[in-house]
Amino acid sequence: MGRVTELELSAWRLFIKTHATIIESIEQDLADQKRVPLTTYDVLIALFEAPDRKLRFGELNQKVVLSKSGLTRLVDRLEREGLIQREKSQEDRRGAYAVLTHEGELQLRKAWPVYARGIKQYFAEPLSDDEMRSLKSAFTVISKALQSSHDKEEKPS
Amino acid sequence: MGRVTELELSAWRLFIKTHATIIESIEQDLADQKRVPLTTYDVLIALFEAPDRKLRFGELNQKVVLSKSGLTRLVDRLEREGLIQREKSQEDRRGAYAVLTHEGELQLRKAWPVYARGIKQYFAEPLSDDEMRSLKSAFTVISKALQSSHDKEEKPS
DNA sequence: TGACTTTTGTTGCGTAATCAACAAAATAAT
DNA sequence: ATTATTTTGTTGATTACGCAACAAAAGTCA
Secondary structure (H helix, E strand, C coil): CCCCCHHHHHHHHHHHHHHHHHHHHHHHHHHHCCCCCHHHHHHHHHHHHCHHHEEEHHHHHHHCCCCHHHHHHHHHHHHHCCCEEEEECCCCCCCEEEEECHHHHHHHHHHHHHHHHHHHHHHHCCCCHHHHHHHHHHHHHHHHHHHHHHHHHHCCC | CCCCCHHHHHHHHHHHHHHHHHHHHHHHHHHHCCCCCHHHHHHHHHHHHCHHHEEEHHHHHHHCCCCHHHHHHHHHHHHHCCCEEEEECCCCCCCEEEEECHHHHHHHHHHHHHHHHHHHHHHHCCCCHHHHHHHHHHHHHHHHHHHHHHHHHHCCC
16 A cells, blocks of 8 residues: 655645634634534534435434434434424334424524635635635545445445 | 635535544544544654654644643543653743653554554545645645634734 | 344443633733 | 733533444344
8 A cells, every 4th residue: 555655644734734723713703603513504504405404313414424322412402402303204113303493494594604704714715716626626536435445344245 | 705606615515524534434443453542643743743752731732633621631641541741841830741751652653554544545545646736735725824814813913 | 923133313321622710830010 | 029911731510422232113034
């Protein structure tokens, strides 16, 4: 496989550090303006984009960076806050859906401008269109590679 | 400032997701092989690269993604595990240094191959040299922008 | 059908991180 | 000098998350 080169290592370090700083900044902005935090946003937007604004826990779990139990507990909290609701599935009596409520959609809409501004300001603004395209394409490549390596481990056929 | 474009948003999403997956994978590999986790690694490497292998808490804090108290507690643990030691500063009797121990250096060395392999496999391998260069340059740009915006807020002069 | 196996979401428990409040020392101001 | 301010690292309280064990329902297969 070969050693990690200087180039790769410095790119890696920038990648990590940049990510951390951007996320931290956006999270701070959201908190300052009393908007939902990023993890919550992720859940809400996933539901918002889903048919009927609802998803099974399993599906939701794939879209969100969180463990199974982590998701259960996040949904607990969000349900308490009235942003989503549990709805037990008819077809599969084990399972349940998480459904976006009106309040949830409202909070989603209120958070978006802040979030969007953060993405623009901290992430997009400094880059040229060309750089942004390269960035996206690089991550697409990496992402595909990750998927296939993940697939391999799931199903050793 | 302008809206977030489709391109920007999809790049952003890939960025977030890829980051999460890679970190998760590396963290898993480290855990599987009973090596120190990433946060610990970050502290150890920072000390390793510092003159005399020691740093004041403040300096260390700048290199690591952690709150003040978070760092205190991480150092608590690492000291308990014998990877680093506290050494109270002579010049400034409030402060203290975190010093890398032999054991700490050993663990650092043992973790590196696993970490390096992760960087290669999940991050570097899928990219061409050109793509890697673009990636690095994009992050350099972003990173610089973040710094200067941060500076502005620190010192409104 | 009846006995394994797998999937789905929840729960107990331990760990780690943050914020806010703090004490001690250093620095600045008058 | 004395007082006020800032910096440095720690501590208490709270919150969030992961792992492993679990119960309940589906699915598999003989």
